[in-house]
Amino acid sequence: MNRLGLTALFAAVFVLLVLLMWWGYRNRARRQAAVLPAFPAAPETVLAGVREGTAETLLPPSTGVYASTVTDASWQDRVAVGDMGFRADATAHLLPEGLLFDRAGASPVWIPAESVRAARTEAGIAGKVMGRDGLLVVRWAVGGHEFDTGFRADDKDDYDSWVPALRALTPEVRDGE
Template identity: 50%
Template sequence: MRALLTLLMVALLVLTLLAMLRGWRYRARRQAAVMPGFFAPPATLGADLLPPLKGVYVGTVHAGDWHDRIAIGDIGYRAEATARLTAEGMYIDRVGASPLWIPAQTVRGARAARGLAGKAMGIKGVFVVTWALDENWLLDTGFRGDDRSVYPEWEAALQTMAPVSHGNTKQANDSERNSAR
């Protein structure tokens, strides 16, 4: 009887994991059908505005909804990473995954937040950059730096890249409130 119950539990666990994988793949296909492609990084990066920041790429979500993870390609996967900030934009070099490039002209804001992509990491534990993939897609990308004391410097530098007046202030504020929950 004990062996039968053990096999039943293992089978239930395997079915649950398969259902989760199927859901993740469906989400990625659905998003890929409606979202434009991500920006390709430039061949060479300019000089760093700040020292590179080592840490963990947390994920990218729709701005305003810290749980709505983007699942296209390998963008949805956490990875150790190094973030670099140049005058041209922010480059996130992810270990074991493709790099993520956020051009300067697409930046809409930056802030320290409590969490992103379903991961709560303490008060101001994640550095979040809000950026526009195009006029219809406003995204939040999260990075948890090993040294969180530099977040204010990164925020100030990225805020200078953001347009002075943009219509996404309310959405960025809503996003901050959602991540504080």
């Protein structure tokens, strides 16, 4: 087989693998759409206030990368519904109403304050492994399902204030239990 034939064979195998990956991701999104609840949309007033700089925030915004949202079944079980599974540059805003990841080139991810269950740092989440305490991970619930959302801040020192502030939103702390 000559060089041109090998190149064509390699290109065909590459295209086939890309198509299979796309097909698998599309099927995962279909399966999850049938099972997972609708995710909350960011209230327009909150979104407008954050973007205009007039929203009341509990902490200064933190810039970084929204890594992904996964189900509580596994840190590798990425949510593929809509664009929740797409990594994007983002700014995290903690407000009394909830947590907003304002993503560049993707829809914002909104976690209402009453949905927050826990906050911690982790080494990784689907699509992003950063090493020890490299990601801020927020556990939250909606419609009887729990999710973990990962965010890699540009300044890792932000986690020292973000983790306790997010934990203060959990029902146990809010209700005084």
